[in-house]
Amino acid sequence: MAAGIVLPLFAAAPALAQSDPAALQLIERLRPSGGEAPLTRGIRVPGGTGAAPQGSAPAVAPSAGGAAAEPVPGGKTGGSAGPAVAAPARPPQAAAQPDTTAPPGVPAVSITVTFATGSAALTPSAEAALAPLGRALSSPELAPYRFRIEGHTDTVGDAAMNQALSERRAAAVRDYLIRRFNVDPARLEAVGLGETQPLVPTGDGVPEVRNRRVQVLNIGG
Numbered sequence: 001m002a003a004g005i006v007l008p009l010f011a012a013a014p015a016l017a018q019s020d021p022a023a024l025q026l027i028e029r030l031r032p033s034g035g036e037a038p039l040t041r042g043i044r045v046p047g048g049t050g051a052a053p054q055g056s057a058p059a060v061a062p063s064a065g066g067a068a069a070e071p072v073p074g075g076k077t078g079g080s081a082g083p084a085v086a087a088p089a090r091p092p093q094a095a096a097q098p099d100t101t102a103p104p105g106v107p108a109v110s111i112t113v114t115f116a117t118g119s120a121a122l123t124p125s126a127e128a129a130l131a132p133l134g135r136a137l138s139s140p141e142l143a144p145y146r147f148r149i150e151g152h153t154d155t156v157g158d159a160a161m162n163q164a165l166s167e168r169r170a171a172a173v174r175d176y177l178i179r180r181f182n183v184d185p186a187r188l189e190a191v192g193l194g195e196t197q198p199l200v201p202t203g204d205g206v207p208e209v210r211n212r213r214v215q216v217l218n219i220g221g
Helices: 002-011 013-018 021-030 124-137 159-181
Strands: 108-111 146-152 188-192 213-220
Touching: 013 021, 013 124, 021 108, 021 124, 108 124, 124 159, 146 159, 159 188, 159 213
Parallel strands: 146 188
Antiparallel strands: 108 213, 146 213
């Protein structure tokens, strides 16, 4: 009876992805863009064709004689040249803060996964955080691809200890995805990177929660 319960659960995983908004978002983040839009550190950047460049002056409609009307004081147009009125400069837009440390152009996501201090055992909240990823990786959209699961830590504690801990945690996430969502083991590799690639650079001994994460990268077919 146990096998009869577990197997339908695995078979339903692709269907579950379609009804899980978090899984659908992960599918969009982890599959290649296919030329539709560039990718920057795993974030899809919409294409900008047809838009006027920032800071350009608005077009001036031609006058009745066919020549472009020139602005003059008082807001009227005429044949004599007046002082040019500069378009107000637009403030520069702040660059988006990347949420992964993947190389540019590589589809990737970072997921905060909760572990007990010094442990590689997944907590119930960790499994809940990983469930949308499992559904996404089981979906037909991501089935052709392989993925690298990276474990990352903050700078609290000894660097060698953090390295070993990140390796065990990445392996625990990989094992969970295989066991719970029937992801083909050949599609997943686990790597621990310890504190070597912080998302938020800090000094030693800083408990930065954003650096304690699992990063998933699409490494191709």
